[in-house]
Amino acid sequence: xxxxxxxxxxxxxxxxxxxxxxxxxxxxxxxxxxxxxxxxxxxxxxxxxxxxxxxxxxxxxxxxxxxxxxxxxxxxxxxxxxxxxxxxxxxxxxxxxxxxxxxxxxxxxxxxxxxxxxxxxxxxxxxxxxxxxxxxxxxxxxxxxxxxxxxxxxxxxxxxxxxxxxxxxxxxxxxxxxxxxxxxxxxxxxxxx
Numbered sequence: 001x002x003x004x005x006x007x008x009x010x011x012x013x014x015x016x017x018x019x020x021x022x023x024x025x026x027x028x029x030x031x032x033x034x035x036x037x038x039x040x041x042x043x044x045x046x047x048x049x050x051x052x053x054x055x056x057x058x059x060x061x062x063x064x065x066x067x068x069x070x071x072x073x074x075x076x077x078x079x080x081x082x083x084x085x086x087x088x089x090x091x092x093x094x095x096x097x098x099x100x101x102x103x104x105x106x107x108x109x110x111x112x113x114x115x116x117x118x119x120x121x122x123x124x125x126x127x128x129x130x131x132x133x134x135x136x137x138x139x140x141x142x143x144x145x146x147x148x149x150x151x152x153x154x155x156x157x158x159x160x161x162x163x164x165x166x167x168x169x170x171x172x173x174x175x176x177x178x179x180x181x182x183x184x185x186x187x188x189x190x191x192x193x
Contacts, residue, residue, distance in 0.1 A: 018076055018077075021076050022073050025072050025073055025076070026069060026073070028069075029068070029069035033061075033062055033065050036058070036061050036062070036065070037058060037062075040054055040057065040058050040061075041054075104167075104169070105148070107169045108147070108148045108149070108168045108169050109147050109148070109168075111167075111168035111169045111171065111172055112145065112146065112147045112148065112168045114172070115150065115168055115171065116145065120171065120176060121142055121171075121176070121178050122142065122180075122181065123142050123143065123144070123145065124141065124142060124181030125141070125142050125179065125180055125181045126139070126140070126141050126142075126155065126178070126179040127139070127140070127142060127152065127171075127176055127177065127179075128176070128177040128178075129166065129171070129174045129175070129176060130174060130175040130176070131174065131175075138152060138154065138164055138166060139152075139155060139177075140152030140153050140154040140155055140161060140164055141153045141155060141161075141181070142181075143163075145168075147168075149165040149166060149167060150165070150166050151163060151164070151165050151166075152165075152166060
């Protein structure tokens with residue numbers, strides 16, 4: 001009978017030890033989290049700190065403690081922290097690149113809405129994007145405004161102009177000179193007469 005109990009104990013020793021370690025990690029994380037919350041509450045009562053500062057600080061520390069406890073628990077199950085860190089950093093890098101790509105598209109979409117609603121220029125207007133007052137980037141007549149680009153027909157003295165697609169967000173990042181299309185047509189008619 002003693003041999004059977006000893007055998008049973010040896011079989012369950014490692015899983016029980018693992019369970020106790022996990023339970024201890026979770027318990028320590030919970031106690032640490034409670035201590036931090038109480039400490040921040042006491043700090044907020046002692047000094048006149050705004051809740052807008054304490055709430056994100058408390059949430060950030062809470063997630064840091066939970067993340068650390070999760071990594072420690074996963075290490076107990078044999079998952080390497082290095083593998084987790086590599087996977088997480090790879091995911092964050094891909095997410096950052098995707099966010100940047102989406103952000104430029106969303107920026108152009110928002111700027112298109114602003115161009116169409118606020119009306120800094122219209123179809124037929126002559127616009128010039130300027131880096132500084134001495135350095136023009138592009139100048140042309142607006143022939144199309146879509147959700148991503150504003151299409152300009154460059155003006156040249158020879159009469160042939162290239163078609164240029166300018167991202168809509170650029171109109172809110174640079175200085176824009178504008179001549180109304182009606183003003184240009186009126187001045188052209190007066191010079192031909």
